[in-house]
Amino acid sequence: MKARYHLATVSFSTDLVCPESPSVPIGAFAVGETDGVAVAVLAVQKAPPVTTPLPNIVLAMLERFPDLLIAQLNELLQTGRAVPVDEVLEQFEDSLRNSFHVSEVRTQDAVELQAAGLGADQRDDAALALCSELFAAVGREMVGMGRHGQHETVASPPGGFEVRRTPSWVNAPPEQSADQPAFA
């Protein structure tokens, strides 16, 4: 069973006006699909490593950021139609172009998944396996954000991170073409 997913790094600009102001990675978002089943996972640092003093209003927004994004994604999924993962990523990027922004996107095209047989049916199995892969992907990304200076000490972000997932949804399996391997 092969999965395809996008992994996006979410960053926060501490001061959009100032050229010297840093853009700090604060989270990771993954959305993927296998066998027509799709799911999205979001991880955000609970205490973003921002040393610049910020107004309370911005701190409050940072605190609510995971809720806001998950709510947006859920709203997108409530349209009652299949939502391709590329479209989910596009919507996600579209909603993050200012202080919060997507700073990098990587795509994994054919990741092998192992179904554990824990789901109620084959589709449920696929969703669980995909979820597990996406949790691992955002987890690796978040741990990577804990690297400190030149020592590259790998550690979790100081305040830990919060992980959310959307319910899985069903898309039509991608059509097989002659020059493109089928998801199996």
Next chain:
Amino acid sequence: MLSVKEIGARWRANPFVEYPWKVDGQGHCRKGHSAGCIAHCDELGRNVYLKPKAPLTPRAAAHEKIASDLAHDLDVNVPPVVLTNPPPGWDGQFAVCASLVLYPFQLHWGAAKHGVRNAESISDADALQETVRGALHSDSALRDAVLRTAPVDAARAFAFDVWVNQPDHDHPSNIAWGAHSESNSSLVFFDYEMAFNTAPLIGHPPAGQATTVPFPVELLQLLDNDVLLDTVSAIETYSAASLRNIVGRIDQRWLGSSDGEGILEVLESRRRSLRSAISSVMEVAS
């Protein structure tokens, strides 16, 4: 660092200014049709948003400049824009503009309203309160900050958008809530690349069919009517000579003369019907 007022005045007076742009630090290209990016230069000491690397229309930068200059004169919160040289690496694209970044913190209205593209209200009851509450929970300071200037900002922008035939403010990225602090924030309106609608645009009705323009439902419901009518009056009485100067002074590398004449025709004809178009929208909204 120059102030927004200083830069705004300089850019209003000069359609083109050359700067030694640097693209680094925060300068990664952001998502968007125009593939713009954040840039800066020592002389300004502030960030700008440079666009378009990949224009939807060949007149994109000129449209941004004209809209910004008009907005400046009408006190609509559109960032100052100047036509400028491209940054290093933008080979083959010379018709570029810079839009000044105004606020240290900016959140898209689409995010603030807790919605997605083209979504109308997500609430079945009190749309405004529910959407703001949905995004900002019970933080009354935050909610109040968003709502403090929104009726005035949105009223000015809506009248302006109808005039310039802005088709792109149903997109969540093109309106932002910008904040310096809790007590100093505003709605700011971006991206007039597709305004003036003198040519068919993908996914939008042609100019002749449009009496009004897409605008977030939540904002339409809270417009300050007095400010709206004042802005309509200001547009109706705006100097025709200034209008011609703003459009006519743009170099033909950014805007051909026949395109400029087309824009002037759109602006003159639309302001004649502006009051009736706005009235029909307000009747529906109420």
